[in-house]
Structures are given as C-alpha cells and as structure tokens.
Amino acid sequence: MDRVLKQWKGRGFGLMLLGAASLAACGGGTPDAVEVAGAVPAQSGHVPDVSTPTIPGLQMQSLSVDQRLALMSGHAASGLALYRAGAANEAAHHLMHLGAGAKADEVAGFDALGFKPELFNQISTELEAGKQAVEIEPLLVEAETNLAEMRRAAGGNPKALVEFLMKNLATEYDSGVDNSVIVNLGDYQDAYGYALVARDIAAAQDPAMFGALRLELDLLVLMWPGKGPLSTSLPPPEFQMAEQLARVKLALASLP
Numbered sequence: 001m002d003r004v005l006k007q008w009k010g011r012g013f014g015l016m017l018l019g020a021a022s023l024a025a026c027g028g029g030t031p032d033a034v035e036v037a038g039a040v041p042a043q044s045g046h047v048p049d050v051s052t053p054t055i056p057g058l059q060m061q062s063l064s065v066d067q068r069l070a071l072m073s074g075h076a077a078s079g080l081a082l083y084r085a086g087a088a089n090e091a092a093h094h095l096m097h098l099g100a101g102a103k104a105d106e107v108a109g110f111d112a113l114g115f116k117p118e119l120f121n122q123i124s125t126e127l128e129a130g131k132q133a134v135e136i137e138p139l140l141v142e143a144e145t146n147l148a149e150m151r152r153a154a155g156g157n158p159k160a161l162v163e164f165l166m167k168n169l170a171t172e173y174d175s176g177v178d179n180s181v182i183v184n185l186g187d188y189q190d191a192y193g194y195a196l197v198a199r200d201i202a203a204a205q206d207p208a209m210f211g212a213l214r215l216e217l218d219l220l221v222l223m224w225p226g227k228g229p230l231s232t233s234l235p236p237p238e239f240q241m242a243e244q245l246a247r248v249k250l251a252l253a254s255l256p
Contacts, residue, residue: 060105066156069113070165070197072097072106073147076120078193080140081228083123084133090231092127093186094193098143099124113150119143148200158205159255162198162213166248169194177235185231192229195221213251220244 060068079094097106099120107115119142126136133140169191176187199217202210223241225233235241 060103061108064156065109065113066151066154066161067164068106068108069110069147069150069154070161070201071168071194072110073151073197074165074168074190074193076143076147076193077196078189078229080133080144081192081196082189082230083127083140085227085230086133087228087230088127088130090185090189092124094189095120095124095127110150113153114146115150116143116146119146148204151201152204158201158210159252161201162217162248163252165194165198165201166245166252169198170245173241174238177238177241180235180237182231182233182235188233188235189229192221192224195224209255212254213248216244216248216251220248 063071075094075097079091081091082088082094083091096102098117102117102120107117119139123136123139123143126139172187172191172194176182176184176189176191182188195217199214199221202214202217205214207214223236223244
C-alpha cells in the first residue's frame, strides 16, 4: 500500500512526521498521528522529535505561509469540485477549512495576502441552504480567483511547492486507497486537491521551463474522474499512481 509514498522517500524527498495537527480533521485521520511531508519550518530551529508528543497546532505553525496556503488551496479545490459534482455533503467537509470553521493556525498570515474569508463563509451558507453549485458559480469562481491571487502574493519557489504538494499527495493517497478501494474518503479527496493546486502552480510559470511538469501534472489529475474525487470513484491501482508520480518527480528533477 505504501508504494505511492515510496516515490517520495528517496534522496531529497524525505518525509518529516509532525504530530497533533489540525489537517487531520479534513483527512479523517487521527489527530495524534498525522504526516505533513516535506514541511519546511517557518523559522530555522530544531525539528521536534517525532517520538514525543507535540502541542496541538505545532504542525501548521511549522509550515511557511506559502506551504499552508498550498494545502488550504488543495482543500478548497477538492471541495469546490465536489460541490460542482453535486456532492454537497462531501464538499462541506473540505470547504470548512477556509470558511467559518477555519482554524487560526491554518490561516495565519493569510489576511496580509488578501484573503477574503467572507467568500468561503457565503459558499458554505449557500451550500447548507441547499443551493446548487450552478446557482452560485460566480461566487465559486471568485473564491478560486482569491486563492490564486493569494498564492501569487505569497510567492515561494514553485518547484519546491509542487514537490511539497506531491509528497503530501503521496501520503494521502496511500492512506486513502488500498487495492483500488477507497478506505479513507477524506484522504483520497485531499490528494486530488493537491494535484489540482500543483497543476495550477505549474501552469502559472514560464511554459518553456515548466511545460514538461505541467503535462505530467495534467496526467496526474486525470487519475481521478473528470467530475472529481467522488465517493463512488474507482481509484486506479496504487502502482499506476506511483508510476505517474515517478514521472512528475523526473520532471521536477529537470528543473533548475
């Protein structure tokens, strides 16, 4: 089951385990044992010993703003895709991370980037009221635009951000899928969101340099159904996901 994850465990792609994090709420995992792959501390210092308990929220506080924004964008991307696909209940589970259910350590520093939480609050309100996504499509597009603008404002190294998202995608997919069966729906859906955001980050770069990576990320997104990561989806075998991640990894390695 960990074949997907092994694509990101080699030289230069090691995983750092940080405990007691709020991202467990979306993935459905246990809050006491959650992985954020490739986390880069916001400030230099000692990496916590993962064999000892850590204080709640330490994981998210250890990430740079651009990394946290990439993860939160992934939740939003998955939630919006599910909403548009008619899976409102599943969508709400992911959209809460940027709406009224947002946690301070997850969105810290976002205000300075132009974050508009009222957009996500309104989406959640309309969703709970039974509105169909098509009825509020302009609002959904506005939320996506807000996140894209925030990512531009946050900056960061696009290659490093895609690498970071791929590590977390591999972790979530391994947790969410076993023998082409969804065993943790939230994790399976999170992996999809990370693939979408990684593709968008690559698409925003110079195509002469990032074109090959963009192509491999396009193919990665196609590993999920066109409507998104629905609970009725039939995931591809893990070896196929591992092979595509290997191609993404190769494209990343070709970048300076």
